[in-house]
Amino acid sequence: MGKIKIVHYINQFFAGIGGEEKADFQPEVREEAIGPGMALNAQFKGEAEIVATVICGDSYFGENMEEAKSEVLKMVKKYNPDLFIAGPAFNAGRYGVACGTITDAVQNELGIPALTGMYEENPGADMYKKSVYIVSTKNSAAGMRDAVKKMAPLALKVAKGEEIGSPEQEGYISRGIRKNYFANKRGSERAIDMLVKKLKGEEFLTEYPMPDFDRVEPNAAVKDLSKATIAVVTSGGIVPKGNPDHIESSSASKYGKYDIEGFTNLTSADHETAHGGYDPVYANEDPDRVLPVDVLRDMEKEGKIGKLHRYFYTTVGNGTAVASAKKFAEEIGKELVADGVDAVILTST
Amino acid sequence: MVKEIERAGLPVVHVCTVVPISLTVGANRIVPAIAIPHPLGNPNLEPEEEKSLRRKLVEKALKALETEVEDQTVFED
Numbered sequence: 001m002g003k004i005k006i007v008h009y010i011n012q013f014f015a016g017i018g019g020e021e022k023a024d025f026q027p028e029v030r031e032e033a034i035g036p037g038m039a040l041n042a043q044f045k046g047e048a049e050i051v052a053t054v055i056c057g058d059s060y061f062g063e064n065m066e067e068a069k070s071e072v073l074k075m076v077k078k079y080n081p082d083l084f085i086a087g088p089a090f091n092a093g094r095y096g097v098a099c100g101t102i103t104d105a106v107q108n109e110l111g112i113p114a115l116t117g118m119y120e121e122n123p124g125a126d127m128y129k130k131s132v133y134i135v136s137t138k139n140s141a142a143g144m145r146d147a148v149k150k151m152a153p154l155a156l157k158v159a160k161g162e163e164i165g166s167p168e169q170e171g172y173i174s175r176g177i178r179k180n181y182f183a184n185k186r187g188s189e190r191a192i193d194m195l196v197k198k199l200k201g202e203e204f205l206t207e208y209p210m211p212d213f214d215r216v217e218p219n220a221a222v223k224d225l226s227k228a229t230i231a232v233v234t235s236g237g238i239v240p241k242g243n244p245d246h247i248e249s250s251s252a253s254k255y256g257k258y259d260i261e262g263f264t265n266l267t268s269a270d271h272e273t274a275h276g277g278y279d280p281v282y283a284n285e286d287p288d289r290v291l292p293v294d295v296l297r298d299m300e301k302e303g304k305i306g307k308l309h310r311y312f313y314t315t316v317g318n319g320t321a322v323a324s325a326k327k328f329a330e331e332i333g334k335e336l337v338a339d340g341v342d343a344v345i346l347t348s349t
Numbered sequence: 350m351v352k353e354i355e356r357a358g359l360p361v362v363h364v365c366t367v368v369p370i371s372l373t374v375g376a377n378r379i380v381p382a383i384a385i386p387h388p389l390g391n392p393n394l395e396p397e398e399e400k401s402l403r404r405k406l407v408e409k410a411l412k413a414l415e416t417e418v419e420d421q422t423v424f425e426d
Contacts, residue, residue, distance in 0.1 A: 020386075093367075094367065123373055216355045217377075233354065280386070289389050295400065299411075332350070333355075336359060337358055343414045345361075345411075346361055347364045348363065348388065349365075
């Protein structure tokens, strides 16, 4: 086999084109390795080479998934590579979803071996870990070196069609595939070994992890909207002007609860967004675009809904740990129930 | 967050642009929004038109809250 030919996919940020203001950047191909691609190339030590890089803005991909996917597929196909790599996306949600979507499409629609990399809490990981190899990375670009070190060797193996070891050996996120093999010790011995380790408080690796089906049953519908109190909650970071509680623009450690009594409308004079993961221009210009207080007030006046709850709850859903979001919402949910709210509109950017 | 508030006992409708994420996260009532930086608005429209667009989305969200669902449901047009 000659040098392995690779096409690489990255977003507008890692291509150096721009941040959120360029997130609507449409797919474009460049016949060179760019940014993380250069680091990957170095790790391949001549065995493989990135011949082209496809760049696409994260919002463009997220908002036009079908079109973006088919445009990128066309670009990849043109080069007929031996391997396709996307990312790594770390904990960037839209980027992770884009990487997963396109890796899955290249592998399953074009039949080209492919892999990507991201942080395990990236929503793209849950969506695609079963269908493609996703190398487990740290949650920020500070983990680039580590990510590249893990991605490059696995990429070569995948391209060559070599046997891929377990997730622990190779560093990818478990795909939920079970492989039969001959163990040296029989089951009862292995089970006792594990039990002894567990009793000693030592680390042990289960051979049969329980799947995590965390689903919540839908609650009953609202019977009569005209008598219902509706609360609004957002992960879009809308806060009173000046962000009085200093909610962080990413990896938020807290949420805010703010009084909107007397507000018929949110405007740039009184509210803004604290979110650092999308272009804030539109939300700052008119915060109702994220938290529709104006419309809900109208409907309250018209008697279409009973009442708009006096407080709204908000946080920044940008690289925020799942555990934090869960904790915020547990508290928010309890308060809303205690305050007699009947239903919630939750908006996300 | 959608899931935890639902767990607390309230019906929640998730208005968001990237529906696959909402499905993965486990929202039960989902209304697709306009765009990531302006889920309930469109800066290219005149203010009046934009507000009526937002009103339609909020009405759709409320309609979702009034609708009994047994499983994850995306409320398209």
